[in-house]
Amino acid sequence: MHRPAPNRPLNPRRIGVIAMHTFTQLVRMKVFYFLGIFAVILLASNLFNIQHIDRPNLEGMEVLRSIRNLSLGTMTMFSVVIGIVATALLIPKDVEDRTLYTILAKPVPRLDYLVGKLGGLVLLIFTSLLLMDLLMMGVLTIRTNMVLEAQTASALRIGWPPDQIAAMKEETAKLGPGWDLQVAVLAVFLRAVVIASAALLLSILSSSTLFTTVTGFIVYFIGNFQATAREVYFDSAGVSAMERLAGLAVATIFPDMSLYNVIDKIISGMEVPPGTVATLCGVTGFYLVMHLFVSWLVFSKKEF
Amino acid sequence: MKSRRPLIAAAVFLAGGLLRLPLEQAVTADFRQQGLLSPPLEIATREKIGQNSWAIALSGLRTLVATFAQLQATGHFNKCEWTDLEGWMNTAVELSPQGTYYWDMGAWHMAYNAAAWYRLESDLPPLRKQAEERRWVEKGRQFYIRGIANNPGDWQLPMLYAVLLTDGRRFPDDQAAVEALRKAVATGKAPPYVHRQRFFAEARAGKDPAEMLAAVRSLLVHQENRVPTLLALCYTLEYQTNEPEDPAALALSIFGSEERALRILGDYYVNNVVDRMPERGVETGIRILEGRRGISPEDPKSYIRLKEVARQRLTLGH
Numbered sequence: 051m052h053r054p055a056p057n058r059p060l061n062p063r064r065i066g067v068i069a070m071h072t073f074t075q076l077v078r079m080k081v082f083y084f085l086g087i088f089a090v091i092l093l094a095s096n097l098f099n100i101q102h103i104d105r106p107n108l109e110g111m112e113v114l115r116s117i118r119n120l121s122l123g124t125m126t127m128f129s130v131v132i133g134i135v136a137t138a139l140l141i142p143k144d145v146e147d148r149t150l151y152t153i154l155a156k157p158v159p160r161l162d163y164l165v166g167k168l169g170g171l172v173l174l175i176f177t178s179l180l181l182m183d184l185l186m187m188g189v190l191t192i193r194t195n196m197v198l199e200a201q202t203a204s205a206l207r208i209g210w211p212p213d214q215i216a217a218m219k220e221e222t223a224k225l226g227p228g229w230d231l232q233v234a235v236l237a238v239f240l241r242a243v244v245i246a247s248a249a250l251l252l253s254i255l256s257s258s259t260l261f262t263t264v265t266g267f268i269v270y271f272i273g274n275f276q277a278t279a280r281e282v283y284f285d286s287a288g289v290s291a292m293e294r295l296a297g298l299a300v301a302t303i304f305p306d307m308s309l310y311n312v313i314d315k316i317i318s319g320m321e322v323p324p325g326t327v328a329t330l331c332g333v334t335g336f337y338l339v340m341h342l343f344v345s346w347l348v349f350s351k352k353e354f
Numbered sequence: 355m356k357s358r359r360p361l362i363a364a365a366v367f368l369a370g371g372l373l374r375l376p377l378e379q380a381v382t383a384d385f386r387q388q389g390l391l392s393p394p395l396e397i398a399t400r401e402k403i404g405q406n407s408w409a410i411a412l413s414g415l416r417t418l419v420a421t422f423a424q425l426q427a428t429g430h431f432n433k434c435e436w437t438d439l440e441g442w443m444n445t446a447v448e449l450s451p452q453g454t455y456y457w458d459m460g461a462w463h464m465a466y467n468a469a470a471w472y473r474l475e476s477d478l479p480p481l482r483k484q485a486e487e488r489r490w491v492e493k494g495r496q497f498y499i500r501g502i503a504n505n506p507g508d509w510q511l512p513m514l515y516a517v518l519l520t521d522g523r524r525f526p527d528d529q530a531a532v533e534a535l536r537k538a539v540a541t542g543k544a545p546p547y548v549h550r551q552r553f554f555a556e557a558r559a560g561k562d563p564a565e566m567l568a569a570v571r572s573l574l575v576h577q578e579n580r581v582p583t584l585l586a587l588c589y590t591l592e593y594q595t596n597e598p599e600d601p602a603a604l605a606l607s608i609f610g611s612e613e614r615a616l617r618i619l620g621d622y623y624v625n626n627v628v629d630r631m632p633e634r635g636v637e638t639g640i641r642i643l644e645g646r647r648g649i650s651p652e653d654p655k656s657y658i659r660l661k662e663v664a665r666q667r668l669t670l671g672h
Contacts, residue, residue: 105462107458108455108458108459108462111455112421112424112428112455112459115421115453115455116421116425118417119417119418119420119421120418120421122417122418123415123417123418126414126415127415211547211578211581212578213545213546213547213578214545214547216545217545217547217548220545221510241414274414276378277378277382277391277394278394280375280378280379280382283375284379298375301371301375301378302368302371302372302375303367303368303371306374306378306382307414308382308391308414309378309381309382309385309391310414311391311392311414311416312385312390312391313414313417314392314414314416314417314450315389315390315391315392315452317417317450318417318450318452318453318454319452319453319454320389320390320452322390323388326385326388326390329381329384333374333378333381336370336374340366340367340370343366344363344366344367344370347359347360347362347363347366348359348360348363350359351359
């Protein structure tokens with residue numbers, strides 16, 4: 051005999067439906083238009099080519115570097131903006147459209163609603179980053195091949211031995227498409243997830259989109275000072291009690307966004323060990339669960 | 355009961371914050387130790403890039419701002435505004451200290467471009483020209499030194515620094531070049547040509563020829579090391595340690611054919627105006643080999659003549 055499913059929270063199917071609805075809702079808001087801007091920025095980054103410099107190992111390197119820097123920088127900006135603004139819109143829009151009442155009138159646990167909403171947003175960020183990543187890798191592949199050709203021709207003209215040319219090509223290839231960039235994109239994604247979950251918590255505390263957006267950006271910027279605040283708290287030499295307390299407050303309340311700045315090192319060509327990626331995923335998971343849990347505590351009894 | 359929820363939420367939030375405090379402190383310290391996170395920015399840099407850029411730089415876009423700082427430097431390079439260029443390159447490396455490219459680019463602009471500009475283009479009196487040239491070469495060297503200190507595992511920067519220290523037109527320091535190349539080799543990542551560069555530097559610095567010859571012979575066993583400069587160095591070291599009765603026969607045994615011997619020794623001899631490698635016996639060998647081919651030293655094709663021309667050009671500062 052078919053029995054109705056018990057109304058237990060964290061039902062994957064239910065969360066999936068809400069997440070997909072949220073994703074569709076956001077896509078209809080034409081957020082993907084920014085991909086056009088990204089493409090323009092990516093193409094513009096190809097123009098940063100300084101004049102002939104008669105050093106094969108420097109030939110065209112600034113172009114590869116600017117493609118990496120501008121692409122990942124733009125991805126960071128867009129993902130953070132989407133993470134904050136789209137989250138700030140989600141619940142107020144559901145209230146405005148009266149969708150929220152329809153959903154909550156059904157046997158949908160409020161936790162599932164929150165997880166689904168955030169899930170849809172995370173899916174949107176993931177899709178956006180995936181598309182931007184594909185664009186970046188495509189442009190970088192083409193451009194790296196061009197740079198390698200120019201470098202080789204230049205080195206042969208000067209008369210470099212084959213092993214020197216091979217070493218130069220190896221170093222240049224490090225700035226081309228590679229797994230390191232995928233790690234950087236993953237770090238961009240994880241940072242966006244943290245800021246989106248923080249924005250979700252803010253939007254639960256306030257029903258104003260503007261307040262959530264502004265506060266979300268403040269949280270993001272202060273989050274980048276978190277390491278400094280923590281140092282003020284831990285390294286008490288020459289620091290007053292009041293300053294230590296302020297440091298503690300900042301370090302406790304705001305998420306640490308500076309941890310994700312490992313992206314800078316990846317762009318510089320540094321290899322990130324798998325343990326670091328795992329640590330970042332762990333930290334992100336902690337924030338996600340904590341923000342969701344606190345959001346649910348407030349949201350579960352909230353009246354609309 | 356309802357009013358308790360926000361209080362519980364606040365308590366959970368604060369407890370979570372306190373729980374992650376020591377963990378994140380440990381992670382930050384670990385990431386900094388691994389070189390994955392940069393140290394906090396210096397105040398001077400904050401002032402230079404302006405408050406807006408500073409905020410951006412702290413928000414995960416440091417390398418992006420570094421790119422723009424380097425583009426600014428390129429703008430000053432085009433206008434030969436060397437002091438401004440230096441300032442922007444300093445900003446770029448402070449924002450991205452692990453970006454070896456910025457260190458190399460900055461040092462190259464200062465030691466090569468700025469120094470050459472003061473030598474060739476500036477309207478200063480001769481003594482001031484020379485002083486400025488030397489000052490900018492020194493700035494370039496210091497830039498490389500800082501870059502090497504910030505990137506201890508990198509082989510490229512010490513190698514490029516050694517190239518600068520070796521340059522005959524830029525106040526060479528052969529002993530320092532040897533040290534720099536030893537540092538590059540010590541990273542364990544340097545390709546074979548850097549090992550060869552180290553031998554060349556040691557030869558310039560006057561290392562014992564017999565010892566050098568043994569090392570060069572062991573290098574030449576590997577096919578990838580049989581490059582013209584090392585073969586020519588082998589010839590001159592053989593000549594120094596045991597002067598041959600027939601230099602042409604020695605050249606033939608090393609280079610395989612007289613034609614090849616003349617070409618390689620000739621290029622080595624002409625390039626040595628700048629390269630400053632040991633060259634005992636090279637001129638003798640060239641004269642004998644050219645004589646056998648009917649080329650007189652006054653002939654425009656003669657390497658003896660070509661070296662004279664190269665020397666004159668260098669004296670004139672071309």
